[in-house]
Amino acid sequence: MEHRRLIILGTGPAGYTAAIYAARANLEPMVFEGDQAGGQLTMTTEVENFPGFPDGVMGPELMEAMKKQAEKFGAEFRPGVATDVDLSQRPFKVVIDKEREYTADALIVATGASAKLLGIEGESEMIGRGVSTCATCDGFFFRNKRVIVVGGGDSAMEEATFLTKFASEVTIVHRREEFRASKIMQERAKSNPKIRFVMNVQSKRVLSDGNKVTGLEVVDNRTGETKVLEADGVFVAIGHKPNTDFLRGQLELDDIGYIVTKGNTSETSVEGVFACGDVMDSRYRQAITAAGSGCKAAMDAEKFLEGQAAHDWSVTLNA
Numbered sequence: 001m002e003h004r005r006l007i008i009l010g011t012g013p014a015g016y017t018a019a020i021y022a023a024r025a026n027l028e029p030m031v032f033e034g035d036q037a038g039g040q041l042t043m044t045t046e047v048e049n050f051p052g053f054p055d056g057v058m059g060p061e062l063m064e065a066m067k068k069q070a071e072k073f074g075a076e077f078r079p080g081v082a083t084d085v086d087l088s089q090r091p092f093k094v095v096i097d098k099e100r101e102y103t104a105d106a107l108i109v110a111t112g113a114s115a116k117l118l119g120i121e122g123e124s125e126m127i128g129r130g131v132s133t134c135a136t137c138d139g140f141f142f143r144n145k146r147v148i149v150v151g152g153g154d155s156a157m158e159e160a161t162f163l164t165k166f167a168s169e170v171t172i173v174h175r176r177e178e179f180r181a182s183k184i185m186q187e188r189a190k191s192n193p194k195i196r197f198v199m200n201v202q203s204k205r206v207l208s209d210g211n212k213v214t215g216l217e218v219v220d221n222r223t224g225e226t227k228v229l230e231a232d233g234v235f236v237a238i239g240h241k242p243n244t245d246f247l248r249g250q251l252e253l254d255d256i257g258y259i260v261t262k263g264n265t266s267e268t269s270v271e272g273v274f275a276c277g278d279v280m281d282s283r284y285r286q287a288i289t290a291a292g293s294g295c296k297a298a299m300d301a302e303k304f305l306e307g308q309a310a311h312d313w314s315v316t317l318n319a
Contacts, residue, residue, distance in 0.1 A: 004030045006301055007094055007104035008075075009082045010243075012039020013287045014277025015110035016066035017294030018301075022108075023073035025302045029108075031070070032080045032096055034243075038063035039112050040133075040278075041287055048140060050287055062287075082111065087250045087270045105308060106272045106301045109251075109259060110294060111243040113278040113285070118150060118236055122206035130213025130233045131206060135159040136286065139166045142233045148173055148216050150203055151237035157185035159237045164194040171229060173198045173218060198229060206234055242279050251275075258282050266297035272308075274300050 041059035080096035091103035115133035152174040201218040252269035259275040266274040276297035277290040
């Protein structure tokens with residue numbers, strides 16, 4: 001069973017930034033990349049809102065640069081997904097891919113959150129080429145174009161309203177007769193002249209010409225009739241699921257499953273375990289906020305480990 005002072009679970013902007021800061025602090029972190037090395041940005045084409053890139057940068061390119069920067073300072077990356085942990089005693093135990101076991105004095109969780117997808121034909125193939133799960137990230141690319149937002153909650157209303165800043169027309173598609181969104185969010189969307197609604201239909205297939213999205217095929221729940229809604233983009237806004245199943249019963253999570261942190265820190269309910277990025281942030285979910293929280297997690301972990309070292313040294317002197 002291999003031991004490290006610090007293990008980081010997950011990559012993406014949060015995990016990579018935590019690795020950079022931890023490595024520069026000589027903590028020699030071991031980073032497990034998760035099931036998608038680089039996180040959600042590896043599925044994004046051009047990123048235009050990350051500071052320092054006035055001409056934009058490709059998502060995979062940005063993530064690869066962050067990884068190289070962390071490796072430069074001594075971070076070690078390994079493939080694998082955390083499938084179990086034991087945080088009840090120190091050192092903490094981490095199980096990777098249900099078989100490999102490691103121990104650590106401190107742990108940073110940066111496993112992110114996965115956008116829920118519709119699971120329909122053509123959806124995954126067109127992610128980054130007209131299908132998106134983030135209006136803030138990709139809305140700019142649909143200036144003066146028609147877009148569809150699929151969903152019925154507050155997220156869908158918020159995404160649709162935001163997209164009216166760029167798109168010529170926004171269509172909210174929902175599978176039920178009524179929305180789940182709060183009244184104020186519904187009223188805001190309904191009062192916007194750019195937004196129209198198609199209700200009580202089931203999304204069936206994302207249509208494309210092979211290079212870009214051309215529309216969404218839906219089925220009317222009442223009549224069974226198939227319709228085609230023409231559009232240049234489809235935004236899926238049916239929520240996110242934090243990747244924390246392996247932490248249940250080990251850390252305090254909120255009702256949805258996001259890790260609960262203390263105040264303005266990255267500290268969790270277990271001393272020595274820290275969280276950063278989308279796994280603890282249900283509100284912003286941006287690359288830059290994830291990176292910032294990764295910095296905080298590494299600094300908090302460094303401070304914790306320094307305190308542990310001082311304690312161990314004191315115990316040794318007094319033995």
